[in-house]
Amino acid sequence: MDMNAYLSMFIDESNDHLQSLNENLLKLENSPEDISIVQTIFRSAHTLKGMSATMGFEDLASLTHEMENVLDLVRNDKLKMDSFIFDTLFKGLDALEAMVQDIIGGGTGKADVTAIVASLQKIFHNDYQSNADNASEGNVPAQVQSASSGVVLLDQFQSSILQQAIGSGQQPYYIRITLDDTCVLKAARAYMVFDLLERTSEIVKSEPSVQDLEQEKFDRSFTVFVISSLPQEGLSEQISRISEIKEAIVTPLDEESLIAMTTAPAAAASEAVAVAEPAKAETKEVKAAQEKKAEPAKSKSGAAPAAVATRTIRVDIDRLDLLMNLFSELLIDRVRLEQLASEIKRNELTETVEHMTRVSSDLQNIVLKLRMVPVDSVFNRFPRMIRDLAKSLDKKMELVITGADTELDRTVIDEIGDPLVHLLRNSVDHGLETPEERLAVGKPETGTIHLRAFHSGNNVFIEVEEDGRGINQERVLKTAIKNGVITEEEANRLTSDEINMLIFAPGFSTADKISDISGRGVGLDVVKTKITSLGGNVTIHSVQGQGTKFSVQLPLTLSIIAAMLIQLGSEKYAVPLSSIVETGVIKRESILNVHGNSMIQFRESIIPLISLSKVLESPDFDESAEEETEIIVIRKGDKWAAVMVDEFIGQSEIVLKSLGGFLSHIPAISGATILGDGYVALIIDPNALIK
Known part of the structure; x- marks a missing residue:
């Protein structure tokens, strides 16, 4: 079966499920006792797991399986949600999105999710604290950790080899080697360790990989799983004889610890059915919970109405472009015919042209609507982003979205996301004050960011407004003069709005410290360039101490x-x-x-x-x-x-x-x-x- 034929469908469906997971996790964070939200999240995760397994993306399937295990405990009231669980699930979603993006870019969808899987397994085994920094992994020995302090995991094949070795009387070991701080040729020392182990043992897995070790892509430590007939002390002593080896910890493994370190097996064939029939792939518990949660409405005859199927298809955007261009040419000919009919004045021709006009007008409305997409498809990614920024910056903020149903041409929708991300991050980082600063000036400790969209004529306006510090125009002018953006003479002639627009100058910044979140002005020139390339415009209105509003004007770009x-x-x-x-x-x-x-x-x-x-x-x-x-x-x-x-x-x-x-x-x-x-x-x- 050629899976490439279904890759486009898999990507579209995966993005839909990931967006649903993000939105519903945010809802659950506000209402952690609402089991119906958990059921929705579980179904999305379950379907995504089945799809990934069917397409052969095992890392995606394995990580989703671990998330599903945690959600299963929550929906069965065996686990209560807390901040650590939410943070871990959100990190899992970020990893899933990164893997899907890798697939979109032609990659294999593989990623190192060891740390996230370990955290999820800690939650599943109820062996964690809210800070969970020092919690140990289930039955895994405390010494079994990777160089990044995450638990090292085995796939199903590696685990089975090690377990078979136990059955045949051999001993599997986990070995952690640490080099001296003064070691210069790290790759050479790693080679010597592997050369020794290959002569005395069978190597099953190394972390990092052999290729990374050869290229010295590791710090001072690396780990190896081996099968050996040597005793623990003998193996440790042999490795320690190699020069510049600071420490060699050899840990024997048993079947219980191997099972605890094994990632989820690839989804079974029954899971694959979820791609085509996700409803049938639901467990009996999910169905029972759904029936109990909401009984279907019945008609007057007492029978439940039949479910209305969603009748939609996905169409390539290039086909819509071609359809629009062809209809544009048809419209030009229609207008020409109308003019000719008015000049010739023959009833038969006039009636035919009038009928064609009515039909083509209906067709025109359909063609235009096909390309229009609500800006909600862009806006719905921002609540999660604001939530994460609020936690990382230790600020309190609320995002208020209005006009999300405003429609915009698909080509513009695809391009406007990144500029809006930058404007929002800029507003959060340098616009809004800390809770202490806001209380000191008489503001509520929770800052508000408004994201609005509305039509005006043949344009759509998108506004990002916050009630924060506002732009310090005196400081902006000094920086602009210092950086040679304007002269002192030009500065004296600028209006208030023109001073604000200086922050869009290339490389302009008034930030004392450049953060990894944003810097007011750093990158804003890129934002303006992108919006201008779309045929739009961006303006700023700011009052110091009251806040700043960015207004983005975009054409509908309808043909x-x-x-x-x-x-x-x-x-x-x-x-x-x-x-x-x-x-x-x-x-x-x-x-x-x-x-x-x-x-x-x-x-x-x-x-x-x-x-x-x-x-x-x-x-x-x-x-x-x-x-x-x-x-x-x-x-x-x-x-x-x-x-x-x-x-x-x-x-x-x-x-x-x-x-x-x-x-x-x-x-x-x-x-x-x-x-x-x-x-x-x-x-x-x-x-x-x-x-």
Whole structure:
């Protein structure tokens, strides 16, 4: 059976289960007595184990098996969750995610999870304390430890060889060798030890591996499992004769200790069924607990309704791109046909084109929705991250997520995760104060981080806001001048927002100490570069002592939008309909002048009036010569503005085409489109017009 054919499915399913495990573990941490959450976690772990075993990823299956053992005790009320168990399970999840990522990158999914497995087995045998630093491993001799102080484990094959040796009258040993601190040629000493052992014993396993020992990838100690007919003292004495050997501890092993050191066997064939039928792979206890927890609702006839199957398929993103491009071409031809039908004026042609328009409009909505993904797929990884950062920094914080159902194009979703991770880590590390600092200035000891997403016109805005220290602008200016980012003369002319934006300069940092979590400004230039490459923008608003808000503006990057076509002199432009509040006409005499800026009255408010011809430097349209002018009222968040245009042409469905590097110096232009008459019209970005 060719497992490569199922690899893509395995990766997708594994990521789903890992995300579910993360989310439900966080829920369980807040409600540790809720057994229903444990049941959900157990089922995800059980299914993941079966999938991994079927695909031949034994390390994944073994680690998941150990996690499953612990969860089984919890769900059967034989073990109470505590902070050590939660931390260990989260570490296990991190290791599982790393192995899946290795598989995605073409690796084998293998990893050294000895320490995590040892911790899980301690929990399973109830042989640990909450700090668990010095707890011993079940029946494993205390001397049997790796150089990293984790318990050394054997796989099923190695364990069976050692156990068979006992049955045949030979003695298996665990040997820990420590070299002198002055030893220079560590690899040579290791070779001499192995040369001796190969002449007197059978080597079963070494830790680190022989290859790592040859390349001196170890500190001062290494361990070996051997089968020998020599007595314990004789073996120890022979090894100790080798020069520069500081210590050689030889520990005899029995069957009980070998069993305790053996990792979980690969899942049996019945476990593999869980890939295709996870529901059937559940144990009787799980089913009984489910039935007891929630009886199914019954219809009026008394019969339980049939379960509704989830009818979904996974589609390669390249196929969606191809579908979008083909439909874009179809739309251009449709607009052209509509124009021809209006010129020819034949009923049969007009009716056919109208029907095609209705059908293609429905098709268009389906195509667009296929590519849209809720930002929740990115946001759902952050609660776990904030939880871990709070523990490592010893800070109290709460993450409040709003607008997670806001949809964004899949291509943008795939790219925006890393910039948001950096902004959040930055806010946690250098934005929020410690509980003591917050109480000293009259703030609640728990800091709050808001992560918001919302639509505005043809864009999505994502905000990261915290109620921490805020940006020290005086310090930012001094650092910027010192690092040569700006001159003192330029610094005097900067506005408050422009000073804040200095932290996006390459390599800029005001941190006294660079942490491994973040440094305000360290890497923020990379964040800005990534967002800009997506056609977006990032701004900062900060008040010292009150907090900082990062606002990220991203285009939907849809290929097809509804737009208002306008005329400006001899040129045609398109404005996304989603950004337009209303259109109108104003008289020249109603334009107000406020501190040198043109304003108009709109709905009992005074809003700016923007000249589109000046923004675009249009030479063949003089708006000052007209007695009255058409305007488009646009909105960006809570900000409004009116834009003067020459005349309106009408509404149309347009296909967005990227201009690449052309006209990149004009921020108001977001792309171009081909009209029904074959002419090209530039697309206006209304959000760039509102400062």
